[in-house]
Amino acid sequence: MNCHTSKKYLYLFREGELSKTEKAALTRHLKDCNTCRMFAEKTQGFEYYLNSLQSFEPQLTNPEKLTEEIMQNIPDNGKKRVIKSTRLFGTLIVRVAASILIIIQVAMYVYQKSFINHSVLSLNNNNQTTRSQNHDRQNLNAECVEQTKTILLDIFGDAGITLRHSTFAFTKNLSPGEIESYAVQICACSSEIEKLRDKEQKKLFLTNLINKEMTLKF
Amino acid sequence: MRKDTGKNIQPDTALIGSCIKKDRTAFKQLVTMYQQYAYNLAFKILLEEEDAKDVVQETFIRIWNHIDNYRKEILFTTWMYRIVTNLCYDKLKSFKRKNHVSLHDAAGQGINLTNETEHNADSAENHEMIKQIRRLSRGLTTKQRMVFILRDIQGHSVKEVSEVLNMSEGAVKTNLYLARMFIREEFYKSENTGRIVR
Numbered sequence: 378m379n380c381h382t383s384k385k386y387l388y389l390f391r392e393g394e395l396s397k398t399e400k401a402a403l404t405r406h407l408k409d410c411n412t413c414r415m416f417a418e419k420t421q422g423f424e425y426y427l428n429s430l431q432s433f434e435p436q437l438t439n440p441e442k443l444t445e446e447i448m449q450n451i452p453d454n455g456k457k458r459v460i461k462s463t464r465l466f467g468t469l470i471v472r473v474a475a476s477i478l479i480i481i482q483v484a485m486y487v488y489q490k491s492f493i494n495h496s497v498l499s500l501n502n503n504n505q506t507t508r509s510q511n512h513d514r515q516n517l518n519a520e521c522v523e524q525t526k527t528i529l530l531d532i533f534g535d536a537g538i539t540l541r542h543s544t545f546a547f548t549k550n551l552s553p554g555e556i557e558s559y560a561v562q563i564c565a566c567s568s569e570i571e572k573l574r575d576k577e578q579k580k581l582f583l584t585n586l587i588n589k590e591m592t593l594k595f
Numbered sequence: 596m597r598k599d600t601g602k603n604i605q606p607d608t609a610l611i612g613s614c615i616k617k618d619r620t621a622f623k624q625l626v627t628m629y630q631q632y633a634y635n636l637a638f639k640i641l642l643e644e645e646d647a648k649d650v651v652q653e654t655f656i657r658i659w660n661h662i663d664n665y666r667k668e669i670l671f672t673t674w675m676y677r678i679v680t681n682l683c684y685d686k687l688k689s690f691k692r693k694n695h696v697s698l699h700d701a702a703g704q705g706i707n708l709t710n711e712t713e714h715n716a717d718s719a720e721n722h723e724m725i726k727q728i729r730r731l732s733r734g735l736t737t738k739q740r741m742v743f744i745l746r747d748i749q750g751h752s753v754k755e756v757s758e759v760l761n762m763s764e765g766a767v768k769t770n771l772y773l774a775r776m777f778i779r780e781e782f783y784k785s786e787n788t789g790r791i792v793r
């Protein structure tokens with residue numbers, strides 16, 4: 378065993394991190410190597426320090442307040458809703474601004490395209506969308522925006538809210554118009570996405586959906 | 596696994612059943628029982644109060660939306676543990692992407708914690724520890740940090756860490772060794788300059 382491997386093994390000092398053979402090889406090396414022995418002695422202080430970290434128990438200062446916030450943010454029966462952050466400054470403002478912008482843009486797009494773009498909407502066999510088609514335009518807009526946001530939030534976590542920047546970062550640079558059209562497509566495929574249990578599958582589905590539409594459109 | 600508030604109490608079938616039926620009162624009971632457990636874990640990983648609370652909120656929204664996927668063969672806390680860990684992992688990755696300057700980065704540069712008053716309930720010792728961990732884990736990659744926290748702070752076995760993070764045991768050990776090597780260097784550096792009070 379060389380000193381490099383020996384040092385690596387010395388870091389894996391907790392129970393179950395090294396096999397019997399590895400431990401034996403390390404012991405043999407330490408017998409003959411002064412440098413590694415000194416290193417091992419010095420590591421002991423660090424081990425004590427690491428052990429002391431386990432006593433660290435963060436506590437919530439105001440649990441009742443958090444419970445209330447959680448209860449306010451859980452969706453009404455059956456209907457999914459988007460999370461409101463507990464944060465008061467910075468990110469919240471950015472998120473709210475981004476969300477409003479997206480809502481306006483998507484709403485305008487849907488308003489213009491909802492009755493023309495039957496081909497996209499008919500991708501979805503779900504009754505929900507079939508029902509939506511019979512709704513008036515505004516209901517369709519609101520539902521579509523909410524649905525898209527919920528889907529993205531579910532798949533990408535927080536990043537889903539900032540539609541423009543994070544979620545589509547894995548595709549090419551998109552103009553606002555292109556992003557809006559994807560929102561409509563995502564919304565139209567919501568029931569298919571919902572059926573996929575695994576998050577990675579959902580990501581793949583979305584990526585494929587976007588790439589397919591891109592080659593179709595551009 | 597180590598003791599954690601709420602970890603050993605499991606919800607009964609009736610409570611879960613009511614939550615599946617979207618009973619808000621039952622769900623509130625569930626939140627009350629497990630929010631501290633979720634917060635404890637989220638805070639240890641993220642080291643920032645507001646980020647941890649965001650993750651707790653998001654966790655319960657997921658639970659509300661997907662509780663019918665919960666199978667009673669696994670412990671409720673184990674199921675929740677995975678949700679919290681995954682959300683924290685995603686959050687850390689998104690911080691890296693956005694070059695997010697979080698409090699734990701700032702703390703290392705000698706800026707005081709803005710939430711100090713909020714942590715009144717924590718002992719001074721806890722507080723010092725939070726600052727130290729923030730300082731020491733600053734330069735770790737997301738994977739190294741997750742492995743380090745779950746193994747060395749949460750006290751899980753290598754096998755448990757590999758299951759929670761969906762990594763091979765070999766990968767866990769490599770990340771663990773790199774994380775400890777980095778932290779050890781930071782630790783002795785700080786010790787030599789007297790920044791860590793032991």
Ligand SMILES: [Zn+2]
Nearest residue numbers: 380383410413
């Ligand atoms: Zn050696």
